Amino acid sequence: MKIPPVKGTRDFYPQEMAVRNWIIDGWKRVSVRNGFEEYDAPIFEYLKMFQIKSGDEIVEQLFSLTDRGGRELALRPEITPSLARMVNQRINSLPRPIKWFSVPRLFRAERPQKGRLREFFQWNVDIIGVDDVLADAEVIFCALDYLREVGLGRDDVVVKISSRQMLAALLRSVGVARSELEELYAVLDKRNKLPDDAFEEMLAEKIADEGKRRKVIDLMSVESIEQINELLELDETAQESVNELERLFELLGVMGVAEYCEFDIGIVRGLAYYTGIVYEIYDKASELRAIGGGGRYDDLLKQFGGPAIPATGFGIGDCVLAILLEDKGLLERQLPSRKLDYFVACVDKSYRQAAVELTMKLRSAGWTAGFSYKTAKLSKQLKEASDQKAKKCIIIGDEFKNRQLVVKDMATGEQETVDYDKFFSGLESKAR
Numbered sequence: 169m170k171i172p173p174v175k176g177t178r179d180f181y182p183q184e185m186a187v188r189n190w191i192i193d194g195w196k197r198v199s200v201r202n203g204f205e206e207y208d209a210p211i212f213e214y215l216k217m218f219q220i221k222s223g224d225e226i227v228e229q230l231f232s233l234t235d236r237g238g239r240e241l242a243l244r245p246e247i248t249p250s251l252a253r254m255v256n257q258r259i260n261s262l263p264r265p266i267k268w269f270s271v272p273r274l275f276r277a278e279r280p281q282k283g284r285l286r287e288f289f290q291w292n293v294d295i296i297g298v299d300d301v302l303a304d305a306e307v308i309f310c311a312l313d314y315l316r317e318v319g320l321g322r323d324d325v326v327v328k329i330s331s332r333q334m335l336a337a338l339l340r341s342v343g344v345a346r347s348e349l350e351e352l353y354a355v356l357d358k359r360n361k362l363p364d365d366a367f368e369e370m371l372a373e374k375i376a377d378e379g380k381r382r383k384v385i386d387l388m389s390v391e392s393i394e395q396i397n398e399l400l401e402l403d404e405t406a407q408e409s410v411n412e413l414e415r416l417f418e419l420l421g422v423m424g425v426a427e428y429c430e431f432d433i434g435i436v437r438g439l440a441y442y443t444g445i446v447y448e449i450y451d452k453a454s455e456l457r458a459i460g461g462g463g464r465y466d467d468l469l470k471q472f473g474g475p476a477i478p479a480t481g482f483g484i485g486d487c488v489l490a491i492l493l494e495d496k497g498l499l500e501r502q503l504p505s506r507k508l509d510y511f512v513a514c515v516d517k518s519y520r521q522a523a524v525e526l527t528m529k530l531r532s533a534g535w536t537a538g539f540s541y542k543t544a545k546l547s548k549q550l551k552e553a554s555d556q557k558a559k560k561c562i563i564i565g566d567e568f569k570n571r572q573l574v575v576k577d578m579a580t581g582e583q584e585t586v587d588y589d590k591f592f593s594g595l596e597s598k599a600r
């Protein structure tokens with residue numbers, strides 16, 4: 169009986185594993201250089217943790233289970249609730265600000281499609297304990313620091329930014345009640361993702377009054393921060409959040425990444441816990457789903473039973489990112505190929521043991537080295553060496569009786585006979 173992989177999951181053969189590792193190594197390197205420390209949490213948590221404040225969409229996509237003790241659990245669809253739980257648990261002993269990152273394996277029962285799977289990896293970068301918009305700018309910079317490092321320029325990616333606090337104030341000014349906001353966000357979040365008529369139909373389910381609905385649609389068509397000032401009389405909260413957005417763009421300019429960022433009132437975010445600045449990262453051609461998204465969630469720690477502590481951060485998944493890097497030819501160009509430093513061949517069976525011993529000696533000195541499992545003809549072993557992309561091939565033959573080795577450079581084809589002890593004393597000084 170053949171058992172296929174589960175829908176929406178991936179097998180990582182060495183080739184795919186190399187891509188995954190390369191992406192994740194980059195995420196970790198960039199996080200560390202931006203001053204973040206790594207954390208992790210369990211892969212499953214209490215189901216109710218994700219029902220508190222993540223929003224209906226995520227709850228509908230949960231993989232849940234009941235353990236043998238009757239506890240209702242779920243595989244984590246995101247790590248932000250676990251982060252809030254962990255920080256709350258040690259709130260009095262953790263030095264603030266908390267600048268943490270993580271690369272969790274996540275699970276969402278989404279309809280599998282290009283860039284969206286049921287199991288994926290997500291880079292999370294969060295700052296807890298800072299209410300200044302400087303923290304939002306810093307995490308956005310961190311995302312762009314990585315994207316730039318892997319070669320994605322401003323013609324490839326864009327960070328679309330808005331503010332939920334501003335949107336809330338504006339929606340209230342056109343007659344939307346505070347209690348209606350949360351449900352409305354889930355619909356407005358779909359505006360850029362759905363055709364106009366489908367979006368308007370969804371909106372009509374939430375706002376029956378046509379006049380009010382029209383005002384919301386007009387509001388969602390605003391193209392710049394200046395236009396908001398022209399269109400509406402801003403109350404104090406709206407003005408405050410407009411000022412905050414302007415300061416964010418100014419800081420992104422200071423950080424040298426303004427050209428990657430633009431205002432987009434259509435960015436609302438699907439998750440329920442965001443309270444302020446929100447953003448999503450897209451490919452510039454808008455052909456793919458979001459590369460990442462994040463924002464400020466100043467109430468989440470309190471909702472998880474802790475004190476009111478401001479927080480901000482983002483998540484970037486590995487799926488869309490890998491598609492984009494592949495499309496731009498950036499994977500092929502940068503992915504380190506597997507290479508052996510040395511392949512040890514022997515001219516006949518009698519030197520086999522010597523070949524194994526020499527390989528182990530090379531490995532102990534820190535070099536990548538291999539040998540053939542077969543004692544085929546030397547030409548076949550040399551072919552194996554080249555298949556394994558060995559830089560050099562050491563050939564053990566009759567010279568070995570005089571403690572000499574033949575070292576062949578696989579790129580140039582040049583061969584030299586070297587003294588065994590000299591070879592190793594030279595090597596040791598080069599060993600990493």
Ligand code: HAM
Nearest residue numbers: 246248284285288458459460461462481482483485487
């Ligand atoms: P999110 O927008 O749900 O945010 O996910 C962020 C990113 O994770 C998406 O833009 C996408 O790249 C990736 N992602 C999400 N679902 C899938 C999927 N089914 N398959 C592949 N990739 C996916 C969050 O999860 C927030 N917790 C991020 C955050 C951290 N906000 C503050 N701190």
